Amino acid sequence: MKAYQVTSHDTDPSVTEVPTPSPEAGEIRVEIETCGLNFADLLMVKGTYQDTPELPFTLGMEVAGRVDALGDGVTGFNVGDRVAVFGGQGGLAEYGCFDARRAVRLPDDMPMEDAAAFQIAYGTSHVALDHRANLQTGETLLVLGAAGGVGLTAVEIGKLMGATVVACARGAAKLEAAKAAGADHLIDAETQDIRTEMKALGGADVVYDPVGGEQFEAAFRSCKPEARLLPIGFASGDVPQIKSNHLLVKNLSVLGLYWGGYLQFRPEVITQSLKTLLEWYSEGKLKPHVSHVLPLEQAAEGLELLRSRKSTGKVVIKVTA
Structure with a gap:
């Protein structure tokens, strides 16, 4: 089968032929139709992501397709079922074997x-805003990177939860998507000062x-007392250092969120x-924004769209027709 593999952290990934896997006990094999790209894929290529697999490995964290085979002990699924899986890796391939519980x-x-x-x-934004930050109706939510893959979902979910949503992104096109x-x-990060604009809105x-x-x-300096800050990632490449004395002055809370980590504990x-x-989706309350759909052979172009921040919403790779 074809797979988009990382064989070295010093060279670019490439589409190559690898053996088709067989499901082990507790796994399902999925004939993969589509795979969503994520900023974490870029980090995995360089070996800097916290869950980078051992070399060689196939990129692609989240997939959708049809169940093709069942491993021993798997219940609740049948061959032909339409499923989505967060596998963490292995998604940019024609077939993948994944833990059925995922x-x-x-x-x-x-x-x-x-x-x-x-x-x-959507999972990252919902767990962050609901489970971690306990966002309340009537509160003001500031979303940075609001036109990106997770940023747009934070805008959508924040509105569904009854917040007043302030979207910050670069340029008119991205702000229009938000x-x-x-x-x-809306705050244009290219031409407007975030702190000034947020102060005018009350923080x-x-x-x-x-x-x-x-x-x-x-954003930190524009917080109200008892505000909650959610570091989701560091697309800028700059991990901010937080001074604890600044936290105590306004009684602020910083709540880290690594969505995939919850699978472990x-x-x-x-x-x-x-x-x-999924209930909200079926009710028409959520509408995923996919800016690009590319074939497997153009996976490198898809990753470059993320790297250069030229996408709005998600970039999806169509693995099989």
Whole structure:
């Protein structure tokens, strides 16, 4: 089968032929139709992600497709079922074997492109805002990187939870995408000062930050007393250092969020979250934003869209027709 593999952290990944895997006990084999790309894939290529697999490995953290084979002991799934899986790796291939406990059955009306764009982006934002930050109706939510894969979902979910959402992104096109997702106020990070604009709006109760760097610093200084800050990632490449004395002055809380980590110690958090999110999708309350769908042979172009921040929403690779 074809797979987009990393064989060295010093060379670019490439599409290569590898043996088709067989499912072990507790696993399902999925004929993969689509795979969502994530910023973490870029880190894995360089070997700097916290869960980078041993070389060689196949990129692709979240997939959608059909169950092709069942390993011993698997119940609850049948061959032919439409599923989405967060596997952590192995998604940019024609077939993949995954722990059946990580799979969710898809609604019949959910396109595979939506399914591949759904789990990590929506799951991260929902667990962050609901489980970690306990976002309340009427609070002000500031979303940095608001036109990115997770940023747009934070805008959508924040609005569903009753918050006033302030979207910060670079340029008119990205801000327009955030506005379409439900943002109440817009801040152009290229031309406007985040702290000044947020002060004019009364400050932030919750900050959702997949960017880091200078934007985090500005957002930090625009927080209301008892605000909660959510470091989701560091797309800027700059991990901010937080001075604890600044936290105590306003009684601020910094709440880290690594969505995939819950699979190791509290998987029910993710399971319940995805159940809620899929219900919202079926009710028409969520609409995944996929800016690019590319074939497997153009996976490198898809990753470059993330690296250069030229995408809005998710980039999806169509593995099989």
